[in-house]
Amino acid sequence: MFWDSLPLLFVAALLVWLLVSFVREKWSPDVVAAIAVAALLVTQILSPGEVLGVLSNSAPVTIACMFVLSAALERTGCIDALGNWLGNLVGDSPVRVLAGLMITALVISAFLNNTPVVAILTPVAIALAKRAHSSPSKLLIPLSYATVLGGMLTMIGTSTNILVDGVARKAGLEPFGMFEITPAALVFAGVGFVYLMLFSNRLLPDRDTxxxxxxxxxxxxxxxxxxxxxxxxxxxxxxxxxxxxxxxxxxxxxxxxxxxxxxxxxxxxxxxxxxxxxxxxxxxxxxxxxxxxxxxxxxxxxxxxISSHDVILAEAIVGRNSRYSHRPMRDLDLTARYGIAVLAVHRQDENIQGNLDDLHLQFGDVMLVEGTPAQIKRFAENGELISLNTVQERAYRRDKAPIAIIATLAVMLLAAFELMPIEGLALIAAVTVVATRCLEVDDAYKAVDWKILSLIFGMLAISIAMDKVGLIDLIVERSMAAVPNASPLMILGFVYLLTTVLTEILSNNAVAVLITPVAIGIAQSLGLDPRPFVVAVMFAASVSFATPIGYQTNTFVYNAGGYRFSDFMRIGIPLNILMVFVAMLVIPRVWPLVAL
Structure with missing residues (x-):
């Protein structure tokens, strides 16, 4: 009997190690997931065929194609033009600046990956804050939160939606329509918008960059x-x-x-x-x-x-795909290559200054650099950094903008009418924008966050192992025992709250893969339609507000705005609690908790 339970105990222990490793961040999440998959292969809990079988999941392919479409819209200047239009529209009123910035971010991120949206709009937000005689710290967290809320509006708004849909399909559920989640998500977005308009100025610090x-x-x-x-x-x-x-x-x-x-x-x-x-x-x-x-x-x-003597100080933030990340600064030889000097590096709640040669730059680090405007511009462009002092000028391919817009709209509309599955439409659109040179092939490859895709594939394999050894059934059984005699509505709230808490400390995509099968199992054990429980996971795995590590956009603005960890908790925890109640009120109305 004991030997029969060894695979289950091993996978459970591996899952605990996985979660602890995500929190400790000794290795990146994709490496942690790869190590776990290798362990499952060595112990023969999973066969090579089962591991390679995760490649048949359409969700990662769809996510990769949406990265390419987002890059095409950025490269053709569509988002930049929208940012300039926003700056002319809102004027210098702090209230109008906040409202205009959040509405713009909400709308764009409903159709594009939200990390590049935040990267592009961050310099816009800083410029708007200066115009309104305010601090960027009053705008950057609302900007991040708005893109998170906007990503909930459509199935292509965030990779989490696509991923949860893919896992649910594998479990036998009907695919989600392009705008099926939109009515409920609009309520979430509306509540979040009102909350931020009322309380962001009071709860956020007035902190300098x-x-x-x-x-x-x-x-x-x-x-x-x-x-x-x-x-x-x-x-x-x-x-x-x-x-x-x-x-x-x-x-x-x-x-x-x-x-x-x-x-x-x-x-x-x-x-x-x-x-x-x-x-x-x-x-x-x-x-x-x-x-x-x-x-x-x-x-x-x-x-x-050690650095050069030059005329201006400027800030630049390390982007997601920056060639400077994860390398010691001494190997970058920035002074010889660009003639600029890095005077200081800001990471999370500390300024890393002094003995900079040994520092390994990370995504979200803010560098204070010295040099001529031309030198700093070349340094930022070559390293895929984002200048925070001014909106960076780039050689946009504006004549290709109609193609990128039409390709993106075609994915949404044709998927809404179910003329073809979204993965097929996304693939066709991605190939189209590359073939028509909206962006180069190299740019398309750079646009895809391969670490996220590797993490997703790894977590999908781990999810298969959990199901194979009976761990998902055990988690469902113990979860139901923890809330005995609870109503379906309370259990829905429990699933949402559990997903939210885990998302604040782990990767949102990893949480989505792990919790979706559990949520389906809980619904089936109650004899209920799993769809509302899947939606609860989908939404809760996106709305990460209480920490800067739960979502990439939060990590990005954490450094750019000079925030502290407690700033996110002060404004994010009440918003997270509010969203739990919104979920319990809205989700059952759109997807009734009815018996199968």
Missing amino acids: LSKQLRPDLGRTFMTELLVPHDSPVIGKTLHEANLNGGSGLQVLKIFREEQEFTEPAHDTLLAAGDQLVLHGQVKDVVELRESGHLSFNRSDAFET
Whole structure:
């Protein structure tokens, strides 16, 4: 008996490891899922044929094609034109700016992947905030939330909808129509819109972006790196003699000398040629040090910045497909390639400054860079970064815009009339925009988030293993025991709440794959139509508001807006709770909880 239960125990333990690994983020989620699938193959719980069978699921192919369509609309300037139109429409009223930005994001993200929508509209939001004499932190979380709510409106609005539909089809449910979820989703979007209009200004901080934090007139401090050249007159002098002991407003925190590191250099520490200094001080002091010879030596023969001396500071955020991500900055050689300097990097709730050579950039990191506008523009374009100071000018293929628009509309309308399954229409449209050169083939490949697709395939295989060993049935049984004698409505709320909580700490796509079979099993055990329970998972796996890690758009604006983790909790937890009640009121009205 014990040996018979070993596969179930192994898969359960593997699932726990999977969830813990997602939270710890030692490896990326796609790698974690791949390791789990490999373990299932080694233990022969899954056969190679069963693993490769997940490739027959149409959802990942549809998601990849929608990435390509989104990129085509971006490349042809459609979204940029809409952003410019929005800026001319809303004027400088903070209320109109907030409303206009959210409505625009809601509408666009109903038909496009919401991560590029946020990436494109973030510079627009910052420019609008400046025009309205407000802070970008008042707009960027509402922007992210609006794209999340907009993605719920149609089946192609977010990868989660497509994925849940694919899993449900495999379980024998009828496919969801293009606009089947729209009436219910409009209620969610309307409630979220009203909530943000009423409370975002009160609950969100008035916080500066990184470049504002480092403005000399604000008197804030930061760290930077300097090098002692071989001909510097300060060689052999102590920090006190070089006026770097705090009296000048500058303080040396670390000295790197070949293989040595002085973490707390004393006032009498002697400087040597080649020393790399990490200094802490106000921006104005560092600017004076580098540009006006504020100390008692000339700039040309004293300290040299590791970065270049140039005219403006600008912010750039690391995009999803940036070639700079996951590589140490020393390997990027940015100064030699572009002539720009990275002065600071902001990640989540900290500014990572000093000893930047060893830093591995990540999606969402905000870099404070120095250089000419042309240098910064070339640096951002080549590395697929997004400039946050101004809307980035690009060579859009505007003459191809009608093709991209028609292709996207054709997918929606033809799918709505059920002339062809959505996966076929999406594939035809994706091939069309590439064949007509709305974007190049290389750009199409870059547009697809292969990590998300790898994660989806891995989670689909794990879901098969859970079903094969009886783990899904066990979870359904234990879930029902946890809510004995509860009404179907309360159980629907339980499914929605469970999915929401998991989505806040895990990948939304991973949660969707894991919970959808459980939700179907719970409905079937009650003798009810599984469709409303599947919709509950579909919506709950999208509406991630309480943390910056549950959804990519939240992660993106987390750094761009200079937010703290608690900012998301303050505004997101009440909204999540509100959505639970909306789900319990709306979903049963559109999809009645009736017996099969």
